[in-house]
Structure formats: C-alpha cells, structure tokens
Amino acid sequence: MAAASTLLYGSVLAGLFTSALAQSEYGQCGGVNWTGGTTCPDGWVCTSMNPYYSQCLESTSTAPSTTPTTIPTTSTAPTTTASSTSTLTGIAASAPTIGPSHDVGKTPALGWNSWNAYGCNINEDKILAAANQFISLGLAKAGYQYINIDDCWSVMTRNASTGRIIPDPAKFPDGISGVASQVHALGLKFGIYSDAGTATCAGFPGSLGNEELDATTFAEWGVDYLKYDNCNVPANWTDASTPPDGDWYNSNSAIRYRQMTAAMNETGRPFQFNLCIWGNANVWDWGARVGHSWRMSGDSSASWSYITSIITTNVQHLDSIDFYSHNDMDMMEIGNGDLTIQEQRTHFAAWAFLKSPILLGTDLGQLNTTQLAIITNAELLAFHQDTTVGTPARPFAPTPSAPTTSPPQFYSGTSAKGTHVFIVNTGNATSKTFDFANVPGLGSGSYKVHDMWTGKDVGTFATSYTTTVDTHDTAAFLVTAA
Numbered sequence: 001m002a003a004a005s006t007l008l009y010g011s012v013l014a015g016l017f018t019s020a021l022a023q024s025e026y027g028q029c030g031g032v033n034w035t036g037g038t039t040c041p042d043g044w045v046c047t048s049m050n051p052y053y054s055q056c057l058e059s060t061s062t063a064p065s066t067t068p069t070t071i072p073t074t075s076t077a078p079t080t081t082a083s084s085t086s087t088l089t090g091i092a093a094s095a096p097t098i099g100p101s102h103d104v105g106k107t108p109a110l111g112w113n114s115w116n117a118y119g120c121n122i123n124e125d126k127i128l129a130a131a132n133q134f135i136s137l138g139l140a141k142a143g144y145q146y147i148n149i150d151d152c153w154s155v156m157t158r159n160a161s162t163g164r165i166i167p168d169p170a171k172f173p174d175g176i177s178g179v180a181s182q183v184h185a186l187g188l189k190f191g192i193y194s195d196a197g198t199a200t201c202a203g204f205p206g207s208l209g210n211e212e213l214d215a216t217t218f219a220e221w222g223v224d225y226l227k228y229d230n231c232n233v234p235a236n237w238t239d240a241s242t243p244p245d246g247d248w249y250n251s252n253s254a255i256r257y258r259q260m261t262a263a264m265n266e267t268g269r270p271f272q273f274n275l276c277i278w279g280n281a282n283v284w285d286w287g288a289r290v291g292h293s294w295r296m297s298g299d300s301s302a303s304w305s306y307i308t309s310i311i312t313t314n315v316q317h318l319d320s321i322d323f324y325s326h327n328d329m330d331m332m333e334i335g336n337g338d339l340t341i342q343e344q345r346t347h348f349a350a351w352a353f354l355k356s357p358i359l360l361g362t363d364l365g366q367l368n369t370t371q372l373a374i375i376t377n378a379e380l381l382a383f384h385q386d387t388t389v390g391t392p393a394r395p396f397a398p399t400p401s402a403p404t405t406s407p408p409q410f411y412s413g414t415s416a417k418g419t420h421v422f423i424v425n426t427g428n429a430t431s432k433t434f435d436f437a438n439v440p441g442l443g444s445g446s447y448k449v450h451d452m453w454t455g456k457d458v459g460t461f462a463t464s465y466t467t468t469v470d471t472h473d474t475a476a477f478l479v480t481a482a
C-alpha cells in the first residue's frame with residue numbers, strides 16, 4: 001500500500017515536473033549551453049536544428065527543407081569594410097561587404113518583442129497594446145523605442161505572382177504596414193522578424209535567396225528593425241569547422257547575414273539589424289561589420305541559471321562591445337516565470353552594464369510597480385544609453401586577495417558621469433567590499449558613493465566601501481572624487 005501510494009505520488013510528481021518544464025511550441029529545447037527545459041508539449045517533438053539549437057516542432061511537421069537555395073547575384077553595394085579577398089574563392093570572393101547603417105543603433109536597442117510574451121499567439125491588438133503601454137506606463141519617456149513582432153506574423157506561402165511574404169490577415173487585418181504606421185503615430189519605432197534560411201523557426205517563409213525582395217517589402221511597410229534568425233539553413237550553406245581565410249566573416253553563416261545587410265542598404269532606409277545567430281560562427285568577431293547586435297546564445301529562460309550562464313558567456317567577449325556593436329544577451333524575462341525581485345534587478349542591471357539590447361518580453365499590463373521601477377531606472381538606463389562612452393563595464397578584482405568567481409561579481413565601467421561599480425551577488429555572503437585603489441580609473445583616497453538604484457548619495461568613504469547585497473541581487477554605484 002505504502003509502495004503503491006509512493007508510486008502514485010511519484011508519477012503525479014513526474015507529471016507535474018514534465019509539464020512545468022515543457023517548452024512552448026517552437027520554443028528552444030536543447031543545444032550547446034542550453035540550460036532550460038528539454039521537453040515539449042504533447043504532440044510536439046524536440047528536434048535538433050544544429051548543435052546549437054533544438055526546438056519543439058509538431059511531430060507531424062515535415063523535416064526542415066535542405067533544398068539548395070539560389071544564391072542572389074545582386075548585392076553590389078559599395079564596400080565600406082573591405083576584408084582581404086586575395087585568397088577567397090566561391091561565394092566568399094563575391095559576397096557583399098557593405099556594413100550596417102550608422103544612422104541608427106549607436107547605443108543598444110531599447111524596446112519590446114512579442115516572442116517571450118506570446119510565442120506564435122500574436123495579433124495586431126497585442127502588438128498595439130504594447131505600443132500604447134509604452135506611452136501609458138512611461139516606458140517611452142524612459143527611452144524605450146522599438147515595438148518588435150517576432151516569428152509567426154505571415155501566412156505559410158509567398159504570393160505566387162509577386163513572391164512577396166503575405167502578412168496573416170487573421171492576425172494582422174491592417175497588414176504589417178498598418179501596424180507600423182500606428183506604432184509610428186505614437187512616436188515609436190517598429191521591428192519585424194525574418195530568417196537567414198528557407199523558413200523561420202516556426203516554418204513560415206524565410207528570406208534566404210529573397211533578401212532584396214523582402215528588404216524592399218519591409219522598407220515599404222516602414223520597418224525600422226529586423227531580427228534575423230538562423231533556422232532551416234540549406235545543406236549547401238553550412239560551414240566547415242574552419243572558415244575561409246581563417247576569418248569567420250567569410251563563413252557561409254556570415255555571408256547569409258551579409259546578403260541581408262546589403263539588401264537593406266539598397267533600400268535607402270536605415271534599419272537596425274539584429275543577427276539572431278545564437279553565438280555561432282564566432283559572431284562576436286565580425287558582427288559589427290554586418291549588424292548592430294548579435295545573439296550570444298540560444299533562447300533565454302526565466303531562470304537564475306540562464307542569467308548567470310549568459311553573463312559568463314558574455315564576459316569572455318567584452319572587446320566586441322562599443323557604439324553600433326552589441327552582444328545580445330537575448331530578450332528580457334522580467335514579468336515571466338518566478339524570478340525573485342533580486343534576480344529581476346540583476347537581469348536588468350547586467351543587461352544594462354554589459355550594454356545588451358533590452359527588449360522587454362512580457363505582457364506589459366501585468367507588470368507591478370516594483371517591476372516597472374526596475375525597468376525604468378533612470379540611472380541604469382543612462383549608463384546603457386550613454387552617448388559618450390560605448391564600452392561596457394568589465395570585471396575587476398575588488399581587493400588584492402579577492403577570489404575569482406564565475407561569473408565575476410564585481411564590475412566597473414565609465415559613463416559621462418564618471419566611474420561606476422556594479423556588484424552581482426551570485427553567492428551566499430551578503431557583505432561586499434571593494435577598495436577604491438582596485439577600481440580601474442580610481443586610486444587610493446576618499447570617494448563619494450552614490451546609489452544608482454535609489455538615486456541618492458550614500459556618503460563619503462576613505463580607502464574602501466562595504467555594502468550589503470542580497471542573494472542574487474545587484475548593487476549599482478557611481479563613485480566620484482570626494
């Protein structure tokens with residue numbers, strides 16, 4: 001009897017556990033460095049797209065197409081960032097080298113994206129609700145600008161005569177241009193999603209081989225931002241383990257994205273361009289030659305392990321970050337799942353001090369006042385959007401004998417206002433000390449410490465500063481000469 005009830009209890013628990021961890025339809029469920037759940041909803045199967053990305057696909061859906069795509073022969077945009085073409089052959093020898101527009105994207109994007117909030121279950125009302133909430137909740141005033149639609153906005157096939165992608169009329173009765181113009185009327189910018197493969201991750205038309213037509217269409221619709229995904233890449237576009245000429249900029253992966261950069265350039269409309277390439281092909285080495293920001297990993301999840309793992313990844317590539325050049329730690333999870341308030345503060349602060357795009361990913365109407373205060377914190381946003389210093393905060397050793405941790409707990413950076421110190425408490429001890437002499441840019445002496453979260457001066461201190469930081473919380477200071 002006892003054994004039977006234990007069994008029953010065990011299977012109920014297992015059921016609960018499975019459904020709690022089930023990923024959403026088309027959501028990520030595996031891949032290199034993936035820390036989230038690996039099970040899919042009933043009728044959906046976790047399918048490997050490549051070593052970096054597995055996603056939940058309907059068990060009846062056909063395997064991703066591997067039909068070779070015609071490589072466009074166009075894209076003769078002027079060269080701004082020439083790479084050595086001396087030994088390049090094939091597509092790498094003739095691929096466009098035009099860089100992204102520098103009329104936009106100097107500082108990391110601030111906005112909202114539909115995916116983490118709604119997945120494929122999107123429509124015009126939800127997109128426009130987010131845009132209106134940018135105004136009513138004070139987010140636009142705080143600097144949030146982009147309202148971006150993710151996957152699943154079109155019908156499954158292109159227009160048979162024009163070849164154009166068709167917005168889903170059931171979801172978007174005013175078309176995408178109708179949504180864009182309503183977003184623009186609120187003083188905001190508008191973004192859309194496509195894929196550098198034959199189909200998007202959810203199986204809608206991708207843009208590989210149709211870059212010029214799609215960029216023209218997006219420009220005509222008034223699109224300001226393109227997130228460009230990496231699913232359904234045909235076999236003839238995959239990469240060897242080393243790229244031509246030893247430079248991943250010349251890899252097939254990079255060239256799939258470079259073709260879209262050139263196509264967008266030809267439209268004459270400045271686009272902000274996000275490469276959703278999941279940290280493949282050493283994108284941090286060449287991303288700024290192609291777009292404004294690039295994903296460093298698979299998909300975010302509302303978990304502390306995701307936050308610490310993406311910080312750990314990103315701190316290895318901080319040299320890639322400056323104006324027009326941003327490592328994307330993926331969209332925000334504030335408002336989703338059960339992150340503690342301290343974890344949500346760290347999520348926001350780390351994205352801000354590492355200068356990642358910050359795209360909110362929740363139903364904004366559900367945010368409470370504490371969460372709204374976090375995402376509209378003026379001083380953290382000012383650091384993120386600083387137009388005089390483009391580089392991020394970097395780890396430093398707070399005292400001569402401090403142990404090294406992964407991810408690091410102490411970071412310092414500069415803004416127009418001076419030197420900042422950020423302390424991420426990834427451990428259990430809550431007392432944190434840094435010596436002024438150890439902070440890059442400062443030296444021994446007395447300093448005024450100002451709390452960026454509260455906007456208040458804490459006091460003046462000699463030699464060092466000790467503070468309490470809750471477990472998984474992040475403290476943020478401006479430290480200036482006394």
Ligand code: GAL
Nearest residue numbers: 026115150151201202229299
């Ligand atoms: C993934 C991407 C997600 C989301 C999703 C849509 O590849 O990383 O952010 O865009 O596709 O299907």
